Amino acid sequence: MTPTLFSLKCEDCGGIFTAVLANTGSYGELILYSRAGNAAWLNALEDPVFDEVTELVKAHPDAGKLDDVDQATVLHAVFSVACDPDPEHHRYVIGGMPPCPNCKSQKIESWEPVGALPAERSIPHVTHAWWNGLSPEEKRSTVHQAIDHYLL
Numbered sequence: 167m168t169p170t171l172f173s174l175k176c177e178d179c180g181g182i183f184t185a186v187l188a189n190t191g192s193y194g195e196l197i198l199y200s201r202a203g204n205a206a207w208l209n210a211l212e213d214p215v216f217d218e219v220t221e222l223v224k225a226h227p228d229a230g231k232l233d234d235v236d237q238a239t240v241l242h243a244v245f246s247v248a249c250d251p252d253p254e255h256h257r258y259v260i261g262g263m264p265p266c267p268n269c270k271s272q273k274i275e276s277w278e279p280v281g282a283l284p285a286e287r288s289i290p291h292v293t294h295a296w297w298n299g300l301s302p303e304e305k306r307s308t309v310h311q312a313i314d315h316y317l318l
């Protein structure tokens with residue numbers, strides 16, 4: 167499947183705009199957004215770093231005791247610590263919505279697919295250059311600190 171262009175309606179100003187979102191039903195394929203509105207593409211099933219972070223969540227003393235659904239929530243919340251930031255140095259967020267170009271709100275009232283993504287609006291894959299330079303211990307402490315912060 168390919169990234170899909172959606173028409174979105176802003177909850178705050180009512181503005182209509184288009185943005186790329188992951189089609190529902192495409193398991194493991196996610197669009198990450200930064201608060202600057204930059205998007206990156208993640209195929210969790212093919213990204214080895216997603217597996218690495220999954221294992222580190224399971225190994226965390228508190229998160230490891232959670233059930234699968236809650237562990238997945240923690241994983242999504244902390245995964246972007248393993249991703250390079252966007253070109254403006256903002257962190258990507260799984261589940262983040264694109265900001266409205268008019269009022270910058272990320273509250274979206276409704277969205278519907280309008281077609282395939284035009285080539286000129288293609289988005290980059292998430293990268294992990296910084297993460298891949300870390301030692302196993304640095305990876306563990308990076309993810310576990312993010313989990314500690316999230317579970318506070």
Ligand SMILES: [Zn+2]
Binds near residue numbers: 267270
């Ligand atoms: Zn708006």
